[in-house]
Amino acid sequence: MTVSRHVLSVTVRDQPGVLLRIAGLFARRGYNIESLSVAQTERPGLSRTTFVVTGEDATVEQVTKQLQKLIDVLTVVDHSGSDYVSRELMLIKVAVRSPDDRVEIRQIAQDFRARIVDVARQALVFEVTGDERKLQAFINQMRPFGIVELVRTGMVALERTEQEEKERGRAKAA
DSSP, X not given: OOEEEEEEEEEEEOOTTHHHHHHHHHHHXXXXXXXXXXXXXXXXXXXXXXXXXXXXHHHHHHHHHHHHHSTXXXXXXXXXXXXXXXXXXXXXXEEOOSHHHHHHHHXXXXXXXXXXXXXXXXXXXXXXXXXXXXXXXXXXXXXXXOEEEEEEOOOEEEEOOOHHHHHHHHHHHO
């Protein structure tokens, strides 16, 4: 069996206990949820939950089918087999031990387009948005200075718009 990483977007009704029921499906199968992000969608009363899990393809497919049977679940999309855009937000507090460190840290942050959101004598807090590789690269660059604290939101993902849909949209606008 093939084991791979799956990015699942699940659109649900905003109801108490929905997330617990969904997470329970993964727990019963012995899956650890690597990343979880939940927020309202463009439609009031609906939320989208993005899960990142690693597992056997057949088992994840089975979990996906079981998710679709839950009453409050409207759609389930496994982005793993398609082209998608993903982003994550990270806040990271980096130790500053000298004026030279401060200059170097700020320069690295600028290269990554990280925003400074808090300044103190001994530390800087940055906001970094991007895909997982960018965030991990930033962490690796900051590690030698000393990471005081770090928190990440978890991935959010949307399927890319197909070229045909883009062209149809342009034709309608013309």
